[in-house]
Amino acid sequence: xxxxxxxxQDSDAEYDFEYEDDDEPEGGDxxxxxxxxxxxxxxxxxxxxxxxxxxxxxxxxxxxxxxxFKGLKQAIKLEFALARYEDAVKHYKELLTYVKxxxxxxxxxxxxxxxxxxxxxxxxxxxxxQCMEEFFSLTLDTFQATNNERLALKxxxxxxxxxLDKKEYQQLSKKVQEIHKACLxxxxxxxxxxxxxxxxxxxxxxxxxxxxxxxxxLKAIYQKALGVRSAVPHPKVQGVIRECGGKMxxxxxxxxxxxxxxxxxxxxxxxxxxxxxxxVLKYLVLTTMLMxxxxxxxxxxxxxxxxxxxxxxxxxxxxxxxxxDDIHRYESILRDNQDxxxxxxxxxxxxxxxxxxxxxxxxxxxxxxSRFTLQFVAKHIKVSVGEVQEILGVLIVDRKLKAQxxxxxxxxxxxxxxxxxxxxxxxxxxxxxxxxxxxxxDGDGFxxxxxxxxxxxxxxxxxxxxxxxxxxxxxxxxxxxxxxxxNFLSKGFGPI
Numbered sequence: 001x002x003x004x005x006x007x008x009q010d011s012d013a014e015y016d017f018e019y020e021d022d023d024e025p026e027g028g029d030x031x032x033x034x035x036x037x038x039x040x041x042x043x044x045x046x047x048x049x050x051x052x053x054x055x056x057x058x059x060x061x062x063x064x065x066x067x068x069f070k071g072l073k074q075a076i077k078l079e080f081a082l083a084r085y086e087d088a089v090k091h092y093k094e095l096l097t098y099v100k101x102x103x104x105x106x107x108x109x110x111x112x113x114x115x116x117x118x119x120x121x122x123x124x125x126x127x128x129x130q131c132m133e134e135f136f137s138l139t140l141d142t143f144q145a146t147n148n149e150r151l152a153l154k155x156x157x158x159x160x161x162x163x164l165d166k167k168e169y170q171q172l173s174k175k176v177q178e179i180h181k182a183c184l185x186x187x188x189x190x191x192x193x194x195x196x197x198x199x200x201x202x203x204x205x206x207x208x209x210x211x212x213x214x215x216x217x218l219k220a221i222y223q224k225a226l227g228v229r230s231a232v233p234h235p236k237v238q239g240v241i242r243e244c245g246g247k248m249x250x251x252x253x254x255x256x257x258x259x260x261x262x263x264x265x266x267x268x269x270x271x272x273x274x275x276x277x278x279x280v281l282k283y284l285v286l287t288t289m290l291m292x293x294x295x296x297x298x299x300x301x302x303x304x305x306x307x308x309x310x311x312x313x314x315x316x317x318x319x320x321x322x323x324x325d326d327i328h329r330y331e332s333i334l335r336d337n338q339d340x341x342x343x344x345x346x347x348x349x350x351x352x353x354x355x356x357x358x359x360x361x362x363x364x365x366x367x368x369x370s371r372f373t374l375q376f377v378a379k380h381i382k383v384s385v386g387e388v389q390e391i392l393g394v395l396i397v398d399r400k401l402k403a404q405x406x407x408x409x410x411x412x413x414x415x416x417x418x419x420x421x422x423x424x425x426x427x428x429x430x431x432x433x434x435x436x437x438x439x440x441x442d443g444d445g446f447x448x449x450x451x452x453x454x455x456x457x458x459x460x461x462x463x464x465x466x467x468x469x470x471x472x473x474x475x476x477x478x479x480x481x482x483x484x485x486x487n488f489l490s491k492g493f494g495p496i
Contacts, residue, residue: 032060032067039074047082051075055091064102069095073115080119085131092135096142109151112139116158133162153182153197160204169208176201195230202228203240210244218248236276239268243280246287250349255291262287267302278311279343285315286346289322289353296323314340322353327361327381330354355391358383362391363401366414374410385410 039053057071058064072095079088099108116135123132136159143152156179163172179201183194190198202225209218225241242265249258262284269277281303288297298307298316306312314337321329334340334354341347361381366372377388392412395401402415 032057035060036067036071036074039071043074043078047078051078051082051084054078058094064098066103066107069098069103069108069111072098073111076115077118080128080131081122083128085127089131089134089138093138096138099142100146105148109148112143113151113154116155120158120162129162129166133159136162149182153179153194156182157197157200157204160201164204164207167211169212172204172208176205190230192230195228196233199225199228199233199241200237203237206241206244210247213251215248215251218244222248234272235268236272236274239265239272239274239276239280241265242268243276243283246280246283247345250283250287250290250345255287259284259287259291263300263302270302278306278309281306281312282315282340282343282346285312285319286349286353289319289356290349292356294323296320322357325357325360325364327357330357331382355394358387359391359395359400362388363395366412369414371411371413374405374412 035053036057039050039057042050042053054071054075058068061068072091076088076091076095079085079091096112099105099112103111116139119132119135123129136155139155140152140159143155156175160172160175160179163169163175179197183191183198183201185191202221205221206218206225209215209221222241222245242261246258246261246265249255249261262280266277266280266284269280281297284303285297288295297319298304307316314333317333318330318340321327321333334350341350358381362377365377365380374385374388374392377392378385381388389405389407392401392403392405396403396405403412404415405412
């Protein structure tokens, strides 16, 4: 779900930082120290020889100590980077023997955690993932044996994330349950001091159900995650939970809650410095269009700095075209930015936005006409005749349009009573008629002589010519009690 390498950070800190090994107190004789620093000088230019030099450091110590631990650690990192995975595992087993007595608890915990972070960031293929899984398992066994619950929980979270990356959902479910169990007190209540680990487990579980499209379970876990109050997690964890929540709401067509979750997710990713903020911002824009909102999502203080970001410009232009009902600009942006559809979530939901956009364009185009052809609409909207027919069919079913489609000759006839403009004009005519009666007939000012009003009107269609329709024919007596009042729109198919 993420394009950053640091998904799960140190659970007890808002952010993690790398620690320099050389900040630790130095001890031992000069030969050991010189060998270690000589190996460090060789790392960049000759990593293979540097590995041999690092591995020679432990043998120079009479008893296991800091220099041997540091030498092994440097060698393992180089071996992993050079894909010498078997050697890396072998020497990692040796390194773990140092944590019981050779180095302090805090130093070993910090060093091992940083080692696992490094491996997690460096792994890029199936073999590396297998090696990483073995590292995690060895670490877990070691720190469970030494009752180091804190590092054991951290390692379990890392292992669960690895199962998620490998899509090994059965293993992930077992590991998540193990984490939740470890976060309980003896009486079965949640340990407030372990709320962060529990929330991270929920985040992984939520991602699993999102990938499986199991909305029922996703919703249940999502609600549990929102109920955790004792955690102070890395903001990226919150970003993940909110992002998955937004996608869940989108699948339920709950646009309002989806928009809220995507906005919260964006803010958390932004705080964490995660590049996933860009993708979630695209989701936020998408939701704004699905809501048919007239509020620009880039008007807020948090999103405004990204308005002109080149990675988001296509979505910015898209929402602008959508809110201006510019169908041709909208379609042009989609054609020129096919990479937008590389994201399955956007590809899955943009069709609904496009249908809304085309439906509005069709209603706007046909407003002046009482009859038109499917080909006429297809030409102006620049979509296929079949799609025009589908759009009109949906509008008719949704009662947004009252019309009949003649598939045999590809024409559409609008029912006269369907026209909102006609209805408004009728109401306006009636109001004017009533006002005229009140002021001119019943008032004391003056009375006009009888006059005849016989307007006719031509309504145009999209079939190629005027349809002469008699709108009203009759006598209208403005004065004299209003005898012979006529209806301005007794019949007619098109706008006056």
